[in-house]
Amino acid sequence: MIGKQQNKQPDTNHQQVGEVPSPTSRHYKAKMWMRLWDGNPPGRVLFLLAAITAFFMAIPIIYVVWRSLFAGTDRWMRLLDSRIPQLIWNTMSLTVMVTLFAVFIGVSLAWIVNRTDLPGRKMWQWLLALPLVIPPYVGAVTYIIVFGPSGWVKRWWAEQEWLVTTFGEYSLNVYTFCGIFFVLTMFTFPYVFLIASASLRKMNRNFEEVARSQGMKTSQIFWKVNLPFLRPAIGAGAILIALYVLSDFGAIAMMRFTTFTAAIYYQMGSYDTVSATVLSVVLIGLTLIILWLESKTKKKQKYYQTTNTYKKPDTLPLGKWKWVSFAYVMLIFLFSVLLPIIVLVYWSIIGIEMGALDSRFWGFAWNSLKVSGMAALVCMMFALPVVYLRSRYPSVISQSIEKLSYAGYALPGVIVALGIIFVFNQYIPALYNTYFLVVIAFVIRFLPQAMQSTDASLSLISPRIDEAARSLGQPPWKVMIRVIIPSTLPGIFAGGALVFVSSIKELPATLLLRPPGFDTLAVRIWVETSEAVYHMAAPAALLIVLVSIIPLRYLLKKY
Incomplete structure (x- = not known):
């Protein structure tokens, strides 16, 4: 009836005046998330890309430390006493x-x-x-x-x-x-x-x-x-x-x-x-x-x-x-x-005269170019989200993500390979014994090089350009693709060149992770030198040196 008071159930979706928010409520979590980012949180896609990259980069150190905890006291004491x-x-x-x-x-x-x-x-x-x-x-x-x-x-x-x-x-x-x-x-x-x-x-x-x-x-x-x-x-x-x-x-x-x-x-x-x-x-x-x-x-x-x-x-x-x-x-x-x-040069001339530059040699060169090129492309793709998150959305979270992303750079290639072997052998066996593991190791080792170069380019772009694009209704991912990437492209390419040359020279990770029959120039230098076949090792070494001169020009311009 009109005028008759109707019974209403209390609205649980709205916070009552004066009520203390529950730590499990959606409103409380959203408020805390905003506070972590000083009221300027990043987009979900950007944050997820950067967080996944940081976790991926930290896998070797986390897994190696975790496995060592189960080594047993006897093994620890024996190694501490002897080696x-x-x-x-x-x-x-x-x-x-x-x-x-x-x-x-x-x-x-x-x-x-x-x-x-x-x-x-x-x-x-x-x-x-x-x-x-x-x-x-x-x-x-x-x-x-x-x-x-x-x-x-x-x-x-x-x-x-x-x-x-x-x-x-x-x-x-x-x-x-x-x-x-x-x-x-x-x-x-x-x-x-x-x-x-x-x-x-x-x-x-x-x-x-x-x-x-x-x-x-x-x-x-x-x-x-x-x-x-x-x-x-x-x-x-x-x-x-x-x-x-x-x-x-x-x-x-x-x-x-x-x-x-x-x-x-x-x-x-x-x-x-x-x-x-x-x-x-x-x-x-x-x-x-x-x-x-x-x-x-x-x-x-x-x-x-x-x-x-x-x-x-x-x-x-x-x-x-x-x-x-x-x-x-x-x-x-x-x-x-x-x-x-x-x-x-001396041994390369002898090697060329003896037919060292055969199809096998160019196969090793192609393997080196393939894994190094793939690593450079992946690093160019994933360096920008981490750098952009830390630069445009400074907080404890973004700083932690950046530091985790640098974890692989401070680790020897042997340790990176060790962590990758454990993880992929147990949890992702489909990729085990493939050259993709070599690419992954290169990314973990040398992504910080791409990040440093990208950061140098990004620091020259005013944040107001991002804000102007956002004010026109562009979502963050479109701002990244249409504004940031074209402006930082020289730095991204320079970082990719550094990763490429560092990867082509990397030896221990390649030795441990390469599948059977997959040799690179660095591996052939190691194998031929171990057997004192210098005329076969020298052309591969000289080729690595010549290719490595490319990013040196970038270093000299930078410094």
Whole structure:
């Protein structure tokens, strides 16, 4: 009846005034989600892509740590009593020594080339970066060929009777700590050289003029003015070198020195995967300690150029030290570039004359191009969502996603391969023993390279461009496709090029994950060198070096 009061059920879908929201209510969850993103949450597609990428990148480290927890106390104690102490000593002593000497060489060369009147200084800026394109395991091969037990130097020495009479038989042994230390130092110092060179070119002359007006000499200005500004660059280069030495396998194995990466590989070869996970966890711990020390020291290295009147640094005359400096630069170039290239060209000519460039060789080259190209494409696709989420939607979640995405870059290829083997063998057997696992390993290892390059391009695009597109009614995914991707395309392609070249040189992950009969150029270098068939290994090594020159131009433009 009209006017008659009707009974109504309470509306449970709306929050009553003054009622405290339940933690399980939809309204409460939505409010907390908004608060996590400071009122600006990302779209579902973007968040899911970035989150899946981060989880995928963290799989190896999560699974390796998880498996090591079930290794058993007896196995842990046996390894701690026998192998682990010696491996820690070998690994850390090599890492520290290579880092210290590579930093010294890199900084000294950067100073001589960029701040003095060294003859041909512009040319040296390019030439001294070339060791980056020579994989250390290729460098190790060349030094074995020249200085090894049956190498060029020993044969020449035996032919010189006066040398044998005066000094005795040739006794240089490259298979020692000094041998692997020398090889890794010669092929890692450009990390510091490039970054320190960039800092030196950007230094303001005003600070030096003030110090000179106070009566300081050039040496005092270097220690008290230049070096403090160089410390961040030195730290960045040092951490790259240390992480590389921790993760290197090829050069270390070829020089018959045992560190954690070699020990893990040999444990996998003997099918003792549980011990391999234990060793992997210890190596991960060492890596985290180095990263923690680097982050602590970085906080204390804050030096700013506050003046707005920039002046280009002076070029200092070397005077009587000119030819001594030139000889020093030439000596480093000889051992890090000239000698390896001469050896590779020599054996490549012999190999070509003996028919090394046959269908098998081009098959190896095609396999390398295929897996490296696929890895580069995948990295270009998945780098942008992670970088865009962190840049445009800063929060604890986006920062955590970005850090997880960098997990694979700090891990050796052996550990990445170990995690992939466990996961795909047990849960996704359809892909096991296929070359797709090699591609996945490359993506996990080198996606951060694509992220860094993409981030550099994205940082040049104002967020207001995104906001303008959104204000016109475009959904986030259309903004990404129509606005962001075209604007960041150069950086995306540059990142893809870096991933491609890093992948084509990767050895341990390829060795462990390749299916039967699927060899790449890097694998053939390893196999042929192990059997001393250098004329077959040299063309593959030389091809890798030539291809690797492509992203070096990008590095030199960047730095």
